[in-house]
Amino acid sequence: MLRSREPFNVQRALRLALLLIAGLPATCLAQSLSGQPDRQVAPVTNITENRQKLENYKGKNGVLSMKTVILGGDFRVTTVIPFKGNIADYRRLEIARPISLVGGALTSQVSNKQLEKLKSQLEEKKIFESVTVIDSYSGATESPQKRTQTTSDNVRVEELESLDSPIGSVTDMEARDKQRLRTEEEPQRPLDLTLVAVIEVIDYAKGNRIKQALPLDLGKSILTVRLRYYDKDSGKEIGRQIVSGKSGGSSLLGPLSPRDALSGVADGFVDQVTRRVAASVR
């Protein structure tokens, strides 16, 4: 009996395997076809949702708070040029590598560490579609290509719509009507601009944890940066701030605290950007 059933079992298994083989590519194809647009749409909706969640965001007090009393790494922010425009229009952020105005005191290792910290903290917030690191940025030389293109398009449309333009054929008029309808029906999408943050290090002291342990107010870790915010398309400076972080071993954890000046500056920068985004949502 068992021997006679064996071929049947093998046949069944083979059929199942064939079905699986035939079915898998189909499902994979279906996934690839249906999955691609989802992946494109998902970050946009997520960012909008994440930004909406910031409605009740209250900024951090970097000068004196429970966190700084216990862990240290306090920071101060001086706004030199307040943000111009609506930061909600900026969906991408580019951070330029820190420019050292302290000579050789700032090593590339520290610079990279700072950059990584800023990038990771901003990515965690998920308030920008992308956070990328660029080597350098000079606001004045950037060409406003995007805006020129849109304005030239607008000029062309205005030329065609003007009373002086020659009368077109019926097909031309129909095509224009359709185009007008399309533009009216299109939902108003938020502007897709890129914000560039340029970091200039104006004061840096690495600090010494052994000296911090002495009751002599020595060995403080200090980092002060000037942040210049640019609109990538226009190349205009839209904001300027000074963020300074300090860790001097005066917290409850003293020199054992894991936080340093870099943590303070990263917190300050992320907080300032988040505040602006939250304000634009409100």
Added chain:
Amino acid sequence: MTPTNTSARRQGLIRAICKAALIISSIGVAAVNFGCSVRSVATSVPSRIFREVHGLRVRSYQLMPVTDDLRAYGRVEIHTLENLMLDQIPEITVKQLNTEIINRTRSLNRFERITQVDQAIDSPKKTPDQSGAETITPGSRELIVEGSIDDYTPGIPALRYIEQGNNHAVLTVRMRLKDKHTARILGEMNITVENTRVTSNVERMVEKAADEVAHFVGRTTRYNTSMEARY
């Protein structure tokens, strides 16, 4: 014994116990507070004293070391500092800083002519001891001292008393030395003055910053050895 007497006694006992508990707990709290304050005084007094003595600190960074022999420069043109802090620094402080830099450079007795140039007007404001000779002789080369105010905060003195938070005052200036005829940058330095003293003020910090700028100018023009060799 009547029931009213026993209830009254009970109430009295409870009151006595409550009083005793309150006294004991308040003594405990007072003892802990006293201990903490004694400990904080014991640990903070040395740092407070040290801060009052060494609270006005300077950190300077060479952005471009001076390698040329600057002894040939007999004249100096001091430009008013470019204010990158805009209205975050009081006008009076900027004025004080510019004036102090001129005064302290003059007190070096190193240059035969010192000219102040207001960058907004871009013309010499004050020209004492003008000789009128335009030909470049070894002693008549002119040095330009210019720079910018990169950071300023008056700090929070109240927080300095309780030794908490980011409370210190800071002034950062970036100074450049240039040859007037060739416009070549001869040296550049970043000077940060930090004030953590409770008793000190912004004026003292500004004076210190001006002093450091004058020292930088004086040092570089007094010797013929490079700055790198001296540090």
